[in-house]
Amino acid sequence: ELLPDELGDMRINCMLESRSCMWLAYRNQLLQFDAKNDSVLRRYELTWQNKNRAVCALSEDRSGTIWLALWSGGLCRMGRNANAFEPCEWTRDDYCTTLKYDSARNCMLVETSTGEHLIVRKGETRCVPDIDMGSILHEMLVRKGPHSDQNILSWAEKSDSLYYIGTYHSLYRYDMRTDSLL
Numbered sequence: 001e002l003l004p005d006e007l008g009d010m011r012i013n014c015m016l017e018s019r020s021c022m023w024l025a026y027r028n029q030l031l032q033f034d035a036k037n038d039s040v041l042r043r044y045e046l047t048w049q050n051k052n053r054a055v056c057a058l059s060e061d062r063s064g065t066i067w068l069a070l071w072s073g074g075l076c077r078m079g080r081n082a083n084a085f086e087p088c089e090w091t092r093d094d095y096c097t098t099l100k101y102d103s104a105r106n107c108m109l110v111e112t113s114t115g116e117h118l119i120v121r122k123g124e125t126r127c128v129p130d131i132d133m134g135s136i137l138h139e140m141l142v143r144k145g146p147h148s149d150q151n152i153l154s155w156a157e158k159s160d161s162l163y164y165i166g167t168y169h170s171l172y173r174y175d176m177r178t179d180s181l182l
Contacts, residue, residue: 012024012026013054013055014057014058015058019060019064021033021034022034023058028054029044030068032044044085046068046070046076046085048073051073053073054070054071055068055071056097057069057098059100060101062101062103063080064080065080067101069095069097069099070096072095073090074092074095075099088120090125094113095112096111098110098111102119104161104163105119106121107119108121110125133155133157133163137163140181141172141181144181162176163175163176
């Protein structure tokens with residue numbers, strides 16, 4: 001076992017390997033973990049509206065800010081050089097269930113307990129229609145591709161706005177920053 005005995009029996013809800021360390025979430029605790037030395041660097045107790053909350057999702061944006069979604073709660077974030085998590089405004093009745101960083105739009109994508117998809121940018125939550133990156137990439141492929149009848153079978157984000165697109169006929173690479181198809 002890698003974690004100290006003092007933590008007792010624990011179920012890890014989620015974890016994230018960030019640029020500088022590993023984050024482990026269990027119960028209402030978030031541990032900043034040094035994977036090189038197998039040691040806990042810091043421990044954070046998490047609450048939302050004065051109640052203990054467990055972390056259900058973790059993510060990191062390009063600036064190194066750590067974002068977390070809390071069960072039956074909202075969102076919190078901690079900047080790269082900060083020492084504490086700050087809550088983001090969350091006036092909704094539902095709560096976050098998933099959290100993913102979208103490098104193409106430099107925002108967090110959140111799915112809520114009611115199935116709604118939201119964009120969070122600079123701590124502000126905005127409702128948006130369902131985000132279907134496959135449709136966005138398909139439109140781009142039809143517009144720029146050599147064959148207008150190609151169907152996307154699969155796609156994957158490689159890194160920072162760079163996508164691979166698999167079709168019946170070929171494999172493409174698309175860079176959203178330069179709007180170029182290779």
